[in-house]
Amino acid sequence: MDFALTEEQSAIFDMAHAFGQEQIAPFARKWEADGTIPKDLWPQVGALGFGGLYVSEDGGGSGLGRLDATLVFEALSMACPSVAAFLSIHNMCAKMLDMFGDDALKERIMPDVLSLNTVLSYCLTEPGSGSDAAALKTRAERTNEGYTLNGTKAFISGGGYSDAYVCMVRTGQDGPKGISTVYVEDGTPGLSFGALEKKMGWLSQPTAQVQFDDCKIPAGNLVGHEGDGFKYAMMGLDGGRLNISACSLGAAQTALNMTLQYMSERKAFGQSIDQFQGLQFRLADMEIELQAARTFLRQAAWKLDTGAPDATKFCAMAKKFVTETGSKVVDQCLQLHGGYGYLADYGIEKLVRDLRVHQILEGTNEIMRVIVARYMLANR
């Protein structure tokens, strides 16, 4: 067993970290105030090979493993978890298209997907179905030319912003086997968006409903086979869960680094506050918890990379543990900043707000427990 990163993995982390510190961190608060990430950031991210992190090299992607990808998200989220998490969603879609799209579709769309000239959104959730995603109702009726879509997707990260939408829609019977995946380009007649959602964190990412009203797409925009869409959507999620965990981890590490520094500068009762042993113990606890989270996350990623039969269980366990640890750590960091932690200028309150949603999306942390318990009961 070897817990060390390879030289290549360290180089990947360093490259992503340097890019984040130079091109994202200085602007993160402005983008949050603007409620959007400038579109011209994405081709720069694409130039690093981050538009198709685990798309095969044959398919023009970077061909990285899941563990490698977590390093990218951990490093980028040290600059801004909202931007990093948005890139994770694009990568989840890119991988689905690479694995299941037919050659004609891939030839047409993948070059721009990989260069991030086409930014992708993932559309599974609907107003009436979130955790119970297989109950989705958006319909795609087969026509001579392709499909006509009717329905609404809710909470879509990048809704009204992205260039294309990877959508799970119902083409057949009720339940998971009646679901297919389709690719819908921005500008398609019948595709429209709800108002921007006002939310707690992830403010630089636009979130909106995606609506289909007799939205016609060509038959070639079906991804893979009819009826297999739910399977594709779920396969994307194991990796998505690792990435979102990595985003919690990187942001919490930044908060802890900032807190260590702050505590050496802030004085109370005639000494710097890092001299109070009670507070030192809290620093130590955060370090222990973050290191445990990192090790657990990387083990889960390794399970997914090596095709371990319990990879899904480990991804779910890691997602629950790491996202909750991340939120706990940033909250503690805010506390150790006193009143200043509550002020936007110190950068900690943004992390508290940004990380909260990681316990809700990519499957809520209750659903993560459902997955873990199901494995335990089935294998006792």
Ligand SMILES: Cc1cc2nc3c(=O)[nH]c(=O)nc-3n(C[C@H](O)[C@H](O)[C@H](O)COP(=O)(O)OP(=O)(O)OC[C@H]3O[C@@H](n4cnc5c(N)ncnc54)[C@H](O)[C@@H]3O)c2cc1C
């Ligand atoms: C900012 C943001 C961005 C998002 N981006 C996207 C996106 O890009 N694409 C997308 O498709 N979706 C997206 N989502 C949606 C997200 O995935 C859902 O909100 C999430 O899956 C939960 O669904 P729900 O909100 O309908 O809650 P519900 O499913 O209604 O759950 C309500 C509560 O009940 C609990 N619960 C439900 N079922 C069970 C059960 N069986 N056992 C125990 N507890 C249960 C849940 O854990 C939760 O606490 C986003 C959400 C947010 C907030």
